[in-house]
Amino acid sequence: MSERRQVWETLSKLLTRLEEDIDASLGPKAPSESTLEELEKEIRRLGKTQFKTNALVEEQSTRWEEVLAGLRAAQEQRDQLVEELVRARVAAREMELLEAFLPVLDGLEHAIASGQRYLEMRDRAAEVLRTSPNPPTAAQAIILSPADRAKLAGWLDGLRLLRERLLAILKACGVTPIPTVGHQFDPYLHVAVATSKVGEGAPGTIVAEERRGYRTPSGVLRYAEVIVYRPESEAGTD
Amino acid sequence: MIVGIDLGTTNSGVAIVQDGMPRMLPNGEERIIPSVVGYSPNGQWLVGTPARNQYILYPENTVRSIKRSMGTDLRVQLGGRQFTPQEISSFILRELKNIAERNLGCEVNEAVITVPAYFSDAARQATRDAGQIAGFDVRRIINEPTAAALAYGLNKAEDQLVLVYDLGGGTFDVSLVELMGGIVEVRASHGNTRLGGDDFDLRLAELVADRFEKEHGVDLRQDRRAWARLLRAAEMTKIELSSHPFAWLREEYIAEKKGVPLHLEYEISRHEFIEAIRDLLDQTLDSVDHVLKDANVTADDISQVLLVGGSTRIPAVWELVANYLDIEPHMSINPEEAVALGAGVQAAIIDGVPIDAILVDVTPHSLGIQVAEIRMGRIIPDRYSVIIRRNTTVPVTKEEVYSTVYPDQDTVEIAVYQGESQIASENTLLGKFLIHGLKPERPGEPATVTVRFDLDVNGILKVTARDRYTGQQKEITVEASKARLSESEILQARRWMAETVTKPEDSVLLRRARQLLSRDELKPAEREELEDLIAEVEAARANGDTGLVEELEERLLDMLFDLEG
Numbered sequence: 001m002s003e004r005r006q007v008w009e010t011l012s013k014l015l016t017r018l019e020e021d022i023d024a025s026l027g028p029k030a031p032s033e034s035t036l037e038e039l040e041k042e043i044r045r046l047g048k049t050q051f052k053t054n055a056l057v058e059e060q061s062t063r064w065e066e067v068l069a070g071l072r073a074a075q076e077q078r079d080q081l082v083e084e085l086v087r088a089r090v091a092a093r094e095m096e097l098l099e100a101f102l103p104v105l106d107g108l109e110h111a112i113a114s115g116q117r118y119l120e121m122r123d124r125a126a127e128v129l130r131t132s133p134n135p136p137t138a139a140q141a142i143i144l145s146p147a148d149r150a151k152l153a154g155w156l157d158g159l160r161l162l163r164e165r166l167l168a169i170l171k172a173c174g175v176t177p178i179p180t181v182g183h184q185f186d187p188y189l190h191v192a193v194a195t196s197k198v199g200e201g202a203p204g205t206i207v208a209e210e211r212r213g214y215r216t217p218s219g220v221l222r223y224a225e226v227i228v229y230r231p232e233s234e235a236g237t238d
Numbered sequence: 239m240i241v242g243i244d245l246g247t248t249n250s251g252v253a254i255v256q257d258g259m260p261r262m263l264p265n266g267e268e269r270i271i272p273s274v275v276g277y278s279p280n281g282q283w284l285v286g287t288p289a290r291n292q293y294i295l296y297p298e299n300t301v302r303s304i305k306r307s308m309g310t311d312l313r314v315q316l317g318g319r320q321f322t323p324q325e326i327s328s329f330i331l332r333e334l335k336n337i338a339e340r341n342l343g344c345e346v347n348e349a350v351i352t353v354p355a356y357f358s359d360a361a362r363q364a365t366r367d368a369g370q371i372a373g374f375d376v377r378r379i380i381n382e383p384t385a386a387a388l389a390y391g392l393n394k395a396e397d398q399l400v401l402v403y404d405l406g407g408g409t410f411d412v413s414l415v416e417l418m419g420g421i422v423e424v425r426a427s428h429g430n431t432r433l434g435g436d437d438f439d440l441r442l443a444e445l446v447a448d449r450f451e452k453e454h455g456v457d458l459r460q461d462r463r464a465w466a467r468l469l470r471a472a473e474m475t476k477i478e479l480s481s482h483p484f485a486w487l488r489e490e491y492i493a494e495k496k497g498v499p500l501h502l503e504y505e506i507s508r509h510e511f512i513e514a515i516r517d518l519l520d521q522t523l524d525s526v527d528h529v530l531k532d533a534n535v536t537a538d539d540i541s542q543v544l545l546v547g548g549s550t551r552i553p554a555v556w557e558l559v560a561n562y563l564d565i566e567p568h569m570s571i572n573p574e575e576a577v578a579l580g581a582g583v584q585a586a587i588i589d590g591v592p593i594d595a596i597l598v599d600v601t602p603h604s605l606g607i608q609v610a611e612i613r614m615g616r617i618i619p620d621r622y623s624v625i626i627r628r629n630t631t632v633p634v635t636k637e638e639v640y641s642t643v644y645p646d647q648d649t650v651e652i653a654v655y656q657g658e659s660q661i662a663s664e665n666t667l668l669g670k671f672l673i674h675g676l677k678p679e680r681p682g683e684p685a686t687v688t689v690r691f692d693l694d695v696n697g698i699l700k701v702t703a704r705d706r707y708t709g710q711q712k713e714i715t716v717e718a719s720k721a722r723l724s725e726s727e728i729l730q731a732r733r734w735m736a737e738t739v740t741k742p743e744d745s746v747l748l749r750r751a752r753q754l755l756s757r758d759e760l761k762p763a764e765r766e767e768l769e770d771l772i773a774e775v776e777a778a779r780a781n782g783d784t785g786l787v788e789e790l791e792e793r794l795l796d797m798l799f800d801l802e803g
Contacts, residue, residue, distance in 0.1 A: 044799075047799065048795055048796070048799045051795070051798070051799045051802070052746075052747075052795060055746050055747065055750050055798075056746055059746045059749065059750075107490040107491070110490055110491035111490065111491060113491070114491050114494070114499045117494075117497075118497060121497060185292070185295060187276070187278065187284055187288035187289070187291040187292040188288050188291075190291060191290075191291040191294075192291065192292055192293070192294040192295035193294055193462075193463075193466060194294060194462065195294065195295055203279075204279060204295075210463055210466070219266055219267065223287075223291060225466075228295050230295065
């Protein structure tokens with residue numbers, strides 16, 4: 001802009017000088033051919049400068065518009081990208097957290113399984129004692145006591161409820177256990193950790209689960225580790 | 239589009255250069271896939287994780303580590319048919335091709351594939367054949383250490399000797415790479431095809447199993463299920479020990495003895511773990527010696543060391559190599575991906591795609607605390623103990639344990655410094671604080687304090703000091719590097735500027751002249767004259783002849799003025 005103003009100032013100065021010159025030359029004598037020619041040249045030179053300045057100014061403003069549009073587009077693109085990135089990161093972080101949470105559930109299941117084994121063992125012992133002709137000792141009486149059994153069973157039931165609570169949280173996040181026992185082995189859901197020569201159903205049926213697997217709508221969070229039925233006759237015949 | 243492929247013994251991956259940056263092309267959540275091929279009973283071909291999943295069930299129809307057999311006459315029976323190693327490898331390559339195509343949304347027909355430096359010509363040819371069977375035009379077969387050097391952008395650096403130390407999950411290689419005039423050449427290579435991270439897990443699991451057996455008289459190795467759990471826990475503990483001096487290995491209800499549940503609960507120190515794998519680590523140094531001898535050079539001739547392979551994340555590996563060669567090794571690029579990324583760089587070079595070096599956000603200076611060292615019974619104050627080494631990729635968390643100097647000392651000052659000098663006060667002090675009320679674990683012994691550094695991408699460092707016995711802690715947050723843009727941010731900004739704001743300065747007059755040409759009102763003669771003049775100006779500008787440019791532009795101005803004005 002200042003360039004433009006400068007040009008205008010120069011122009012107006014020159015015009016004033018021109019007017020003075022014209023006034024002076026109109027006085028006593030007519031302008032000579034050469035002065036006119038010079039004037040024409042001067043006017044053309046000024047015109048050219050004006051033209052160049054105009055071109056520059058136009059160019060400048062187009063460039064500014066372009067830059068502004070570019071900035072706006074970049075900003076929009078950036079906003080969009082940030083949004084996408086945040087969404088992806090949050091989802092990934094959520095899955096990481098849920099995955100880290102799974103061993104806690106595993107531990108709880110181990111605890112329940114261990115308690116149930118003890119309860120069954122206790123029931124077997126009680127059965128033996130009940131059919132025994134000898135009266136029970138003080139220690140054996142505890143095993144026979146229904147109140148004592150109820151304490152252990154109740155405690156285990158509490159753990160089972162706790163497990164249900166954890167599973168409900170997972171389910172709310174879209175994480176569900178992968179079905180295993182009785183289903184056909186699927187390498188996209190299960191990892192075979194052992195084979196069993198005894199089993200029911202078709203070869204390739206899962207007979208036991210070693211570690212529970214979990215899936216989300218978008219894929220497997222953790223593969224289920226399973227033992228698969230493979231009759232002896234089948235092995236090595238492929 | 240040419241892709242770069244790391245066809246590994248255990249895992250494989252595919253990478254390309256996009257927007258100047260090399261990046262892995264993921265398969266869903268997986269950035270690399272297991273190098274396993276299988277055939278399922280219902281006639282399905284499986285590659286990667288599903289194939290690995292069925293290995294125990296159908297070992298006769300699942301192939302692992304085929305890379306070890308490349309270039310041999312071995313035949314593998316799969317789904318009732320005989321396959322050559324190159325055919326099996328082609329399954330993996332085709333899967334990677336599919337992954338690349340899914341990511342890029344277009345067909346991918348050309349590839350650069352990496353092989354170990356020690357691969358014979360036959361094995362290289364077999365790899366090339368595998369690529370062709372998979373439908374690739376294999377543009378080049380390159381050595382893995384060469385790819386690592388390319389990933390670090392060393393082809394653009396000065397001529398030098400670089401040692402590439404590659405310790406993966408199951409194999410170890412060390413190579414001496416020579417860079418000359420942008421050409422990367424492997425001078426010597428040595429290794430152990432049966433040494434890696436799996437061995438470290440095994441050693442740690444053995445250590446814990448021994449302890450458990452001593453305590454409870456139960457051998458966890460005899461129970462497949464318990465052993466599998468222990469191996470997995472050992473791997474997690476190993477990873478944890480890379481950033482912490484101690485880690486808990488916990489597995490509840492791992493066994494039962496006479497109906498009594500037994501649990502695993504041990505705190506493993508980094509020191510114990512390193513001692514358990516010490517001999518394996520030392521073996522790798524023998525290979526380093528071997529390579530130096532084969533190439534007839536000494537450690538002094540080496541100017542850079544690159545660490546590749548997941549197991550190099552173990553801090554002891556870094557220290558081992560650093561101490562042995564007296565050079566700080568580089569490992570800022572994810573060591574599991576460096577080879578694939580380097581293959582991607584080679585692909586881009588062949589394709590003529592512009593590449594900026596792989597830029598990762600690293601901390602430019604080491605960060606640590608002031609300590610006193612006791613040497614030969616004398617206390618040496620003002621020493622610097624580095625917790626986060628320079629060139630470590632951020633964000634990062636590191637933890638170290640320190641003892642008080644005197645047994646009854648209940649207060650320590652944690653002074654946080656940034657710099658490289660071994661004398662703490664010669665570095666930049668970032669902040670300090672006191673932690674009081676320390677108690678020793680056993681009376682009469684010095685108290686121990688865990689110092690934890692959490693550094694984020696913005697250079698914000700959180701320092702936490704915790705008394706190991708009482709658990710009480712104190713923390714401060716300091717700024718490690720002030721308002722410094724990360725390299726990738728600078729690059730991004732620079733590219734944006736180049737594209738948007740500072741377009742190469744074109745002459746205003748030239749642009750205007752070209753605009754004029756697009757109008758119809760010009761007479762043919764005028765048009766021709768203008769076109770000629772434009773061409774002349776362009777030529778003069780291209781030649782950088784400023785005098786001529788000025789003269790010609792003056793003529794152009796005259797012409798434009800007459801035509802437009």
